Amino acid sequence: MTSGSETPVRVGVFGLLGSGNLGNDGSLEAVLGYLRADHPEALVDALCGGPEVVTSRYGIPAMRLHWYRGEYRTASRAGAIAGKGLGKLVDVVRTAAWVRRHDVVIVPGMGVLEATLPLRPWGFPYSLFLLCASGRLLRTRVALVGVGAAAIGNRPTRALVRWSARLAAYRSYRDTQSRDAMRKMGVDTARDEVYPDLAFALPTPPEWGIPCSELVGELGEAPSGPPDAPGPVCVGVMDFHGGNDDRARAEQIHRRYLDGTTRFVRALVEDGRPVRLLTGDACDAPVVAAILDAVDSPLVTAAEAASLADLMKETAAADAVVATRYHNLICALKVGTPTLALSYAAKSDALMDRMGLAAYCHPAREVDADQLLEQFRALEKQSAELRRTLAERNLIATGQLESQFTALTAALFPAADHARPHARQEAP
Template sequence: MSAVRVGVFGLFGSGNLGNDGSLQAMLDYLRAEHPEAVVDALCGGPEVVAARYGIPAKRLNWYRGEYRTASRAGAIAAKGLGKLVDVLRTGAWVRRHDVVIVPGTGVLETTLPLRPWGFPYSLFLLCAAGRLSGARVALVSVGAGVIGNRPTRALTRWSTRLAAYRSFRDVQSRDAMRAMGVDTARDEVYADLAFSLPTPPRDEGHAEVTSSLPTPRRSSAQRPRGPVCVGVMDFHGSNDDRARAEEIHRRYLDGTTRFVRALAEDGRPVRLLTGDELDRPVVDAILDAVDSPLVTAAGTASLEDLMKETAAADTVVATRYHNLICALKAGTPTLALSYSAKSDTLMAEMGLGEYCHPAREADADRLLEQFRELEGRSAELRRILSERNLAAARRVEQQFAALTAALFLTTAPTHTSREAR
């Protein structure tokens, strides 16, 4: 019998470190537990995925400008044609597999601006093709939220119903799908797949990251204070906030900038972190506005890099969900500039629920109050995080064991016969 053929599906290789970290976690599991599996990807950045992860990869969408705004008639027509071509492309790709896995990420939510005919449509094509061809599509430890936009809601609901296996990374995600009419009685909750990734030792990361930082100003009576990581985001609100997007962004940027400036004026080294290529303009705006040698930008190409940065910090203040995961996993006291329920849920699960601040209402003065309170409890919170990280890692191990039982122990390779038909 031929080896089981496994496809992985998602917006990998497109510049989002959280998406790529979820892919890395899944590939680590497949290589350790199912080394015989033949793995390839249908993804956003196939060249990056092939080079970085060593697996064959195809582009998710036929039209290369799928995620750019189309204003001219030619671009609009090309997008429309791409939707039709993608039906055939996705179906042909799915038919070549026994199992197709969507590993983690918030594929069932609209916490950021999202059009229904973008990724929600692609996910629906995947799940429908799996049901028609017999390939088992698995949504593994995914994030979800209640969706207001009716076309997006319908596509997401049908995608979830058509999947052969699904699990969620938190209870609020499962509850959101139940609220949208999906029967989740048999669906389990585990943890975000990134909790299975290795954590760098704190001392190693501290030596590597802080060696080039300026020495903070302090009196002889003050204890030495390490750097603060501030994870920023090109934040414009959710899918339902399009009318207020620029106002929300200005408020977020102003509050974050004032907070960073206050830290620098207090002599604290600040490392600005991103989680997506889209976040770079926010970093540049803060650097221009603060103009201090104590404020520097970190170059991060993976969740491993992010974890090294956060492990080197005394404290982390971050917006993006996987920036928070990296900081919490590194055991560093963390304050969330929260933009959705998933961040609040994560912080509560890790024992830091009181240290959330709404990203839409970024208030530098209140942030500083919460930050100082957080630092005052640093030793206690590090002990709590150590315990919670062990529990989260165990839940991901349980997820992988459940995935093996559900998909691999009952899946006979059938792709050879499919291709022959």
């Protein structure tokens, strides 16, 4: 499998990619950047949720994750139920056949080992289990790279996730608590490592801001406090209904989240602040529409982000960010914008702690607009100091992800030339 071998290494990427979730696609983009830099000879294709999007956007062949096209629609009629059941059987053969064509399969990032959002065991957990079991049976190395994990209450889901992790040839996690959760679920994590989220490996075009190394120096003597004329605020929203264990009170959680977030946006507008609403998934659009309708001000606009690069551009232009979705937070933190997390899961708290902003978290399940506004004002008062902290933490994250890619090459491409340094993807 050297770079000069006659038979190029065949690499598959797997997951809910191209399905409208910008974070998932950002993780894919980071892994493709690594493969193109360090293993340009590799033949790459995908088994994913949105094959047409993946092919058109990233230029790699892709096939649909599920045989049954109505997989994620609620099945109430007999025909739909039968179709789903048959699809589960057909997917056993389809997944195994796809895995067999590859030397390596990579699951790039994503919260594939968690159930922090509503999740059925026979959906993605079943698909992941089929992948990892096929890899073990067919001797194709399956790597779970920089993934998220969390304790799972539902027994079938927990069993599928646990066995998927056990059967994988390589595992790394995006935070320590993910590794701890898998250990508590019975997975031997002694050789598993923790690295920053893969999205931190994405390029940050220089026109969006000062490079981290320069920013550290320039902010060393910067005055504290917000600017004299406060600028725009990005507010990242989410179609949030709680997690897998909150189904009984999902609507109550959603109403409280939407009401609290709307009141917060209205308070910003009353202070004369322009507000830019961000999303991270196609399903978030109704939340944006509800806030725009409730606030009804020309100061509130909605961004149309199609990628993490778009989100980085939006957050770089803001004075501050308040966001719910995990990868909205990452984009804001990566470009060095002071950020407050509406935290819906422990992974958000862990991310904020890693980046030195642990004090700026607010529970998404219990949004208190008054308290949130108070936290936001405290955040802005520390703007210069927080920007310096973020610049320093981003430099650390970049170095740690270099180590992640080096470890991945050693684990998955044992015959590759390790003397060649990892070539980072440059911004256009």
